Amino acid sequence: LENFKPEQTADDLVKTIFNYIKHISRLKDFDEIIMTLADMGRDLVGADRATVWLVDEGKKTIWTKVAHGVDRIEVPSGSGIVGCAIQMGEHILINDAYNDERFDKTVDKKTGYETRNIMTIPFRDADDKVIGAFQAINKMTGTGYFTDKDMEHLNLAALYLGSEISSLLLRLEIENTQKEIIFTMAEVGEMRSKETGNHVRRVAEYSKILALGLGMTELESELLKMASPMHDIGKVAIPDAVLLKPGKLDEEEFKIMKSHAYSGYKMLHHSDRRILRAAATIAYEHHEKWNGKGYPRRLSGEEIHIFGRITAIADVFDALGSDRVYKDAWELDRILNLFREEKGEHFDPNLIDVFFENLDEILHIRDKYKDIYK
Ligand code: C2E
Ligand code: SIN
Ligand code: SIN
Ligand code: SIN
Ligand code: FE
Ligand code: FE
DSSP, rough: OOOBBBOHHHHHHHHHHHHHHHHTTEEEEEEEHHHHHHHHHHHHHHHHEEEEEEEEEOOOOOOOSSSTTOEEEETTOOOOHHHHHHTTHHHOOESOOGGGOOOTTHHHHHHHHHOOOEEEEEEEEESEEEEEEEEEEEBTTTTOOHHHHHHHHHHHHHHHHHHHHHHHHHHHHHHHHHHHHHHHHHHHHTTTSSSSSSSHHHHHHHHHHHHHHOOOOOHHHHHHHGGGTTTTHHHSSSSSSTTTOOOOOHHHHHHHHHHHHHHHHHHHTTOOOHHHHHHHHHHHHTTTTTOOOOOOOOGGGSSSSSHHHHHHHHHHHHTTTSSSSTTTOOOOHHHHHHHTTBBTTTTHHHHHHHHTTTHHHHHHHHHHTSSOOO
């Protein structure tokens, strides 16, 4: 029989948690963070190894990139003890793995490791959805068995892990989606209204400044920044004769033009990517007005999603300051006057305050990404 090390004291545990959390907050790399979280779980319960499993909903698998001592493992969702725990949303403690029919021996077979005991705890995102599980394997302290106390400790780690990982996933998704967006844009063809490039970039930056100024989190603000450039994607469905008309649109033409909001929404809202869903909302609602006189649904006030209200300000500020086929750019003073007049009419009054509070930064962006042609 093996000799197990003594159990950690409560003080040790507190120190362990404190040190890990301090360390993790400085890390940037996804794999490194997950690995460190796995280390934390392992040390909290005195396990030999710990694994962080993540659910891949699209592929219907659960996977871990950073099991201690092993390369990436991917198994069908529902398989093994970890699959069970994730499906049921319940923790599972097993002290004799080989005598439990839920245990999937193939992993041991692949790695040559011998699993004695396993403790698995699902963790959830902010919406309470199970997004993965924490698994500790082989107790190395105390009696050599996992106890209810260990379960409690791992549970605490899992609570922390869930929120940490859902932000990480979002961040990761943002990176992947960035490529997807660029691809989508390219596929759709050059934006015929000639508003590409810097317009889109400025709207993105303004939106983020306003979101942060409003007190939204860094992550939500970044989500908005990534999504807002797609607000006019529905314009690809507008005929050239309308889109590129040098003069004022007549009533019929403007009716066609207004359809770009709903077209954009239709193009994007089926996606299960959070960023594209946010973009769908923005496309749909960026021409709504606070006073209920916008389009396409004549929503008013806080019925309009905050992302739509923010993008409206960013978009109009930029549209007015830019040359369009149908108009010349306005002077800054004229734009600012319009914004003062439209406070509580076109625009969310609270956001207009945020806009003026952050005007220096906004003008800095305007200058940094100014259009080079003209
Ligand atoms: P856009 O050029 O990106 O303009 C976005 C929004 O900025 C407009 O939404 C409007 O709220 C504001 N905006 C832009 N220019 C002016 C302006 O000269 N005066 C004022 N008061 N506001 C301005 P809106 O009006 O719903 O228009 C949506 C889109 O329809 C515009 O996007 C543009 O592509 C097109 N559009 C609007 N009016 C005309 C027009 O007279 N001629 C042409 N060819 N297109 C137009
Ligand atoms: C499982 O059955 O949960 C997988 C076992 C392991 O990771 O060793
Ligand atoms: C999360 O689970 O909250 C982030 C990942 C996603 O929205 O797909
Ligand atoms: C989203 O559509 O995912 C963002 C909505 C929000 O969290 O405000
Ligand atoms: Fe628009
Ligand atoms: Fe625009």
